Amino acid sequence: MTVSSSAGEASSTGELKRFPGVETDPAAIVAAVAQDGACIVERLLEPGRLLQLQNELDPIIDASAFGKDGFVGRRTRRSGALLAHAPSSHEIALDPVILGAARGFLEPWTKKVQLMLTQTIAIGDGETAQLLHRDRLAWGGHIPRSIEPQLNTIWAITDFTEQNGATRIVPGSHTWPDDREATEDEVTQAAMSAGSVLVYSGSVIHGGGANNSGETRVGLNMDYCLDWLRQEENQYLCYPPDVARQFPEELAGLIGYTGGGITLGYWSDLDDPSDRGIKLAEAALAEQQDARFTVG
Numbered sequence: 001m002t003v004s005s006s007a008g009e010a011s012s013t014g015e016l017k018r019f020p021g022v023e024t025d026p027a028a029i030v031a032a033v034a035q036d037g038a039c040i041v042e043r044l045l046e047p048g049r050l051l052q053l054q055n056e057l058d059p060i061i062d063a064s065a066f067g068k069d070g071f072v073g074r075r076t077r078r079s080g081a082l083l084a085h086a087p088s089s090h091e092i093a094l095d096p097v098i099l100g101a102a103r104g105f106l107e108p109w110t111k112k113v114q115l116m117l118t119q120t121i122a123i124g125d126g127e128t129a130q131l132l133h134r135d136r137l138a139w140g141g142h143i144p145r146s147i148e149p150q151l152n153t154i155w156a157i158t159d160f161t162e163q164n165g166a167t168r169i170v171p172g173s174h175t176w177p178d179d180r181e182a183t184e185d186e187v188t189q190a191a192m193s194a195g196s197v198l199v200y201s202g203s204v205i206h207g208g209g210a211n212n213s214g215e216t217r218v219g220l221n222m223d224y225c226l227d228w229l230r231q232e233e234n235q236y237l238c239y240p241p242d243v244a245r246q247f248p249e250e251l252a253g254l255i256g257y258t259g260g261g262i263t264l265g266y267w268s269d270l271d272d273p274s275d276r277g278i279k280l281a282e283a284a285l286a287e288q289q290d291a292r293f294t295v296g
Contacts, residue, residue: 014171014188016040026100029199033105033151037174037204038190044097045155045195049088053220054157056086061122061218073208075127081238082118082220083247083255089118090251092155093222099254101199102151102224109147109226111261115254116150116223117233120157123165123208123217130207132168132182135223138202138232141178150202150225156194157218164213166191167198167206174203227260245285257281 017032017039024041032039045053057079064077072078082089093099093115102113136149143149160166166189170182182205189209190198200206202225211217225231235255244252252258258281259265265281 014186016169016171016188016190018042022097024097026097026104029097029101030104033101033199033201036171038169038171038198038200038206040190040192040196040198041097042196043193044095044197045092047195049091050157050195053086053088053092054218056088057082057120057157057218057220060085061120064120064122066124070128071131073123073127073130075124075211076208077120077122077124079120079122080118080233082120083251084239084243089220089222090248092220093118093254094248094251098153098197098199098222099224105151105201106148106224106226109149110228112227112258113151113224113254114227114231114256114260115235116225116229116231117221119221119233121154121208121219121221123211123219125211125214125216127165127208127211129168129210132170132187132205132207134203134205136202139229143229145178145203147226148201148203149229150223152200152202152223153221154190154198154200155220155222156192156196156198157220158216159194160190160192160196160198160217160219161213162189162191162209163211164215164217165209165211166217167219168209169198169200170205173205174201176205228264231256241284252285253282257285 019028019041021043029039060079061077064079067073067076106113135152154167168187168189170186173182239255244257266278268276268278
């Protein structure tokens with residue numbers, strides 16, 4: 001099956017809706033993902049920014065090893081902690097269309113969202129198709145199906161084609177029972193041009209495609225989740241305070257240097273023997289760590 005090329009056109013044949021880049025209303029993405037489990041925003045990343053990002057990501061990918069099992073991919077290289085190594089990824093994480101959609105999609109279950117992971121996925125020639133799965137299983141299946149824990153994205157850093165491993169996805173499967181498996185005729189591929197982005201829920205069945213093209217397919221995976229859940233990529237080990245302090249304030253908050261819920265995220269400074277009090281998460285990045293935690 002192919003993916004629908006009509007912007008915002010209703011899906012009735014298992015195809016994904018497509019939307020027109022920066023003009024896209026985040027609310028339209030939320031509606032499409034709620035209905036179909038996924039959609040595509042075309043050419044959201046303009047060519048100059050895409051080229052800069054490619055140049056930053058290439059050495060990171062080259063320095064990463066192939067996976068050690070079939071799920072992560074024995075011909076696939078995965079790289080993380082991108083915010084520290086690829087400055088252009090900051091704008092990706094904070095993209096107003098995508099971040100707006102993440103906040104809108106997750107709003108019923110949280111007041112804030114957080115960045116769950118940043119990862120490049122470079123599928124090499126000869127890679128087999130990944131096992132179809134739901135990303136929400138990262139939490140072991142313990143979150144009730146009535147709660148959507150995450151909204152995910154895969155940005156096409158190179159063109160995604162049916163031959164080079166474009167993501168396989170099963171529209172509508174986010175509403176299926178856990179034990180229902182997809183048949184091959186229910187699977188489509190998210191073929192899209194470089195600079196476009198696939199947006200999908202944590203409940204939709206999907207997986208990387210097989211690559212028989214002679215080239216490497218590169219995607220940038222950025223996921224957002226409810227702020228009261230543990231992130232899949234440990235953001236505090238990737239970006240300790242001396243690193244996160246260099247990020248824009250909104251980005252630092254997005255990776256977790258901000259309070260969550262009512263009381264989540266406070267800390268105490270082990271390096272200051274004169275002050276053993278508890279502090280707000282934001283204080284870890286402040287020049288003077290004097291923000292005190294209070295309730296009531």
